[in-house]
Amino acid sequence: MPSIAELKSKVCQEIYRRSEEIIGVANTILQNPEPGFRELKTSHLVAQKFVELGITYRDGIALTGVKGIVRGGNNGPTIAVLGELDSLIVSDHPKADLQTGAAHACGHHAQIGMLFAVAAALAKSEVLPFLNGNVALMAVPAEEYIEIEFRNTLRKEGKISFLGGKAELIKLGEFDDVDMAMMTHNTSVAAMKKLTVGGTNNGMVAKQIRFIGRSSHAGGAPHQGINALNAAMIALTAIHAQRETFRDDDTVRVHPIITKGGETVNIIPADVRMETYVRGKNLEAITDASNKVDRALRAGALAVGGRVQITTLPGYLPIINNSDLVDLYKINASALVGPEEMGQASHRTGSTDMGDVSQIMPVIHPYAGGAVGTSHGNDYLIKDYQTAVINPAKAMAMMVIDLLADGAAKAKKVINNSKPNMTRQKYVSLLESQIIEEEYDN
Numbered sequence: 001m002p003s004i005a006e007l008k009s010k011v012c013q014e015i016y017r018r019s020e021e022i023i024g025v026a027n028t029i030l031q032n033p034e035p036g037f038r039e040l041k042t043s044h045l046v047a048q049k050f051v052e053l054g055i056t057y058r059d060g061i062a063l064t065g066v067k068g069i070v071r072g073g074n075n076g077p078t079i080a081v082l083g084e085l086d087s088l089i090v091s092d093h094p095k096a097d098l099q100t101g102a103a104h105a106c107g108h109h110a111q112i113g114m115l116f117a118v119a120a121a122l123a124k125s126e127v128l129p130f131l132n133g134n135v136a137l138m139a140v141p142a143e144e145y146i147e148i149e150f151r152n153t154l155r156k157e158g159k160i161s162f163l164g165g166k167a168e169l170i171k172l173g174e175f176d177d178v179d180m181a182m183m184t185h186n187t188s189v190a191a192m193k194k195l196t197v198g199g200t201n202n203g204m205v206a207k208q209i210r211f212i213g214r215s216s217h218a219g220g221a222p223h224q225g226i227n228a229l230n231a232a233m234i235a236l237t238a239i240h241a242q243r244e245t246f247r248d249d250d251t252v253r254v255h256p257i258i259t260k261g262g263e264t265v266n267i268i269p270a271d272v273r274m275e276t277y278v279r280g281k282n283l284e285a286i287t288d289a290s291n292k293v294d295r296a297l298r299a300g301a302l303a304v305g306g307r308v309q310i311t312t313l314p315g316y317l318p319i320i321n322n323s324d325l326v327d328l329y330k331i332n333a334s335a336l337v338g339p340e341e342m343g344q345a346s347h348r349t350g351s352t353d354m355g356d357v358s359q360i361m362p363v364i365h366p367y368a369g370g371a372v373g374t375s376h377g378n379d380y381l382i383k384d385y386q387t388a389v390i391n392p393a394k395a396m397a398m399m400v401i402d403l404l405a406d407g408a409a410k411a412k413k414v415i416n417n418s419k420p421n422m423t424r425q426k427y428v429s430l431l432e433s434q435i436i437e438e439e440y441d442n
């Protein structure tokens, strides 16, 4: 029976041996960016790689998700390793798709590289007979919560229930056979160094907003119209006026955009649409800020004598990193990159649907460096693929060995020590209760 150190060395060697192929997978995805629930090429690539590795899988989960399973020699817990399939839309990014504007300005292409690396390491390095348990290799759709109107249409058509990929997978029961989960996100924040684990994230709700006025000739008869764009402008100002009431500790973020400002320039706008998130550190802060935003939106409609439709949708819940998994990750990660290359985790004001998974099971969501530029900006690029893909893939493969070798003693300890915030059913009910459609007609 090989030792845990020998098993770790085997998976790391397999990843090292395949480095070029792994980085190639990430680069193929970088060249073919696709936004959430539309990741058809990316999803197909993952499935093709699973076939090459002889891994059984299902695809088309939540439209584009792919779930492969590798089984250890003996029964035991199931660990999910996740990678996110989707890109953003940043049309002036140097790697943007010319037709769609899609671009990997958050580094998710690197995550699929890591997922493939972990899959190859487990399937091809002869470690599986010595593991007690399984690994679910999950390529998940739609982490970036964008194109809210498009996704809300998918929801109304019954194609999805929630607008984020992991929430949808939880609802579909794809996490029912999973005991704990991990993924690694990339970062360009220098203080986070090569690998960082821990810390917290904001949660959020999302809103799709439609101001309805009355169209009329913008030059000849503006008095016969009701200007929905003016309603939106007043609402935006009213939202800004709430900001002094947000407490610093709650790290509230509200950042609306106008997605439709009118039809043509010579018509008083009668249909103006906006999207926004309302983010905060905890559910109370999010709910409080969300109510204030709704009030501000109604104020815009009231002022011009128009109407506003507000659809509030569940977004993401704040993340909890499991402390046992964090401790274990720190040991593996610092063995790989050295303790001086481990960054400090703190509170992040962005959001992730890994937060949702963390409400129902033990989770870690570490960060790997190797990126430069501004996250979600047109200059965000992965520069150092060793740091961005190879190291974090090795760290996750080592975690799997630690957790499932030795009769899965460590995985069992994590499960026994953990107390998830809620059951899957309670989670789904919570999200369903967050869907609120309101029409305000003054």
Ligand SMILES: [Zn+2]
Residues within 6 Å of the ligand: 105, 106, 144, 376
């Ligand atoms: Zn992002």
Ligand SMILES: [Zn+2]
Residues within 6 Å of the ligand: 106, 107, 108, 143, 185
């Ligand atoms: Zn991201």
